[in-house]
Structure formats: C-alpha cells, structure tokens
Amino acid sequence: LAFNWIWGPERDENVHDNRWQLEFDMVWKPHDAAALYLMLHLGQEEGQAIGGGTAKFGGASVAVTYGLWEAKDEGEVRDFGALVGAPETYQRVSVLHRASYYRDHGGANTGIDQTLYELSGGVELKPTSFSWVRVEYRHDFSNRSNAFLGHRGNATRRHMGTLFLAIGMGF
Numbered sequence: 001l002a003f004n005w006i007w008g009p010e011r012d013e014n015v016h017d018n019r020w021q022l023e024f025d026m027v028w029k030p031h032d033a034a035a036l037y038l039m040l041h042l043g044q045e046e047g048q049a050i051g052g053g054t055a056k057f058g059g060a061s062v063a064v065t066y067g068l069w070e071a072k073d074e075g076e077v078r079d080f081g082a083l084v085g086a087p088e089t090y091q092r093v094s095v096l097h098r099a100s101y102y103r104d105h106g107g108a109n110t111g112i113d114q115t116l117y118e119l120s121g122g123v124e125l126k127p128t129s130f131s132w133v134r135v136e137y138r139h140d141f142s143n144r145s146n147a148f149l150g151h152r153g154n155a156t157r158r159h160m161g162t163l164f165l166a167i168g169m170g171f
Helices: none
Strands: 003-008 020-031 033-043 055-073 077-080 083-084 089-107 115-128 131-142 155-157 159-169
Touching: 083 131
Parallel strands: none
Antiparallel strands: 003 020, 020 033, 033 055, 055 089, 077 083, 089 115, 115 131, 131 159
16 A cells, blocks of 8 residues: 655746645555556646636546466576575566546646546566566547547547557666
8 A cells, every 4th residue: 555645836937836636556466466456646736727726636547467477587696506586486478457537627737627538458578577578558538529639630539549668677
C-alpha cells in the first residue's frame, strides 16, 4: 500500500494558486505469477480551469499482470567459483492489462474539460532478471468529439490508439 500527497503552488509562473493531489496505490499478489494493481487519485488546482476558477481532477486505474513462463537466475559467480547472491525466480514472459478512468473537470491537465477512458494490453519479455522489453497497445476514449487529433491535424476524434515499445534495466 502507498499513500502520496502534494500541496502548494507548483507552477513557475504562478506562486499563489495552490494545487493539491492525493494518491492511493495498492498491489496485491495472490501468487508469484500474478499481480493486481489499484490506483486512485483526486486533486484540484486554483485558477487553472479553462476560463478561470478551480479545476478538479481525479481517476482510477486497475491493472493485472500474469506471468506465463517462469525462469530462475542462478546468482553471480565470483571469488574463485563461489556463488554470490541468492537465486532469484522471475517471470520471463508476462501479459499485462489495464483499464483507467480520468475526469478532468476544468481542463487543467488535458487542455479541455473531459472524461477519459483507457484500455491497454501488452506483453513483457525479461531476457534477464534485471532487464525487460514491453510491447503494449493502448486505446483512449473521450466523451468529447474533439479530444484527439484526426485527419489533417485537426482535433476531430473521440478515440485514439497507440502502440509503443519500452525497454528497461534495473540497477
């Protein structure tokens, strides 16, 4: 479980309008191959709504990961063949799914007053216990018909899909 918060003016050009945000994160692992994530946040910022006033925002996200192939890292060999570090078990191949809801009342974070929904899914490959490659497809939906860029660069779409690749290493 994690609880985070911020409060105070946060923009370089504005040192008097306060912003606050609360965030709650929970991770539950029913077993080594699966994890369920729940993220909730709520906040507001004075003077940042489109047209002035207080902007309010918040949302929730639920994510699930499930490992399909487990591997074991045998540790590191040093000092004339002695094994240093305990063997570590990790998921070499995992699938990921996420669903999110976000309400930006006043448009302070997204630029327009809207409600957003997101669905995504992907695959994560771990060639080693400390590195990973992830391919994910994300589809965003808005209650506004002009939320995303459409043909000829005009904001004419209600939904948008994104395919991305991420590579990471842990130290």
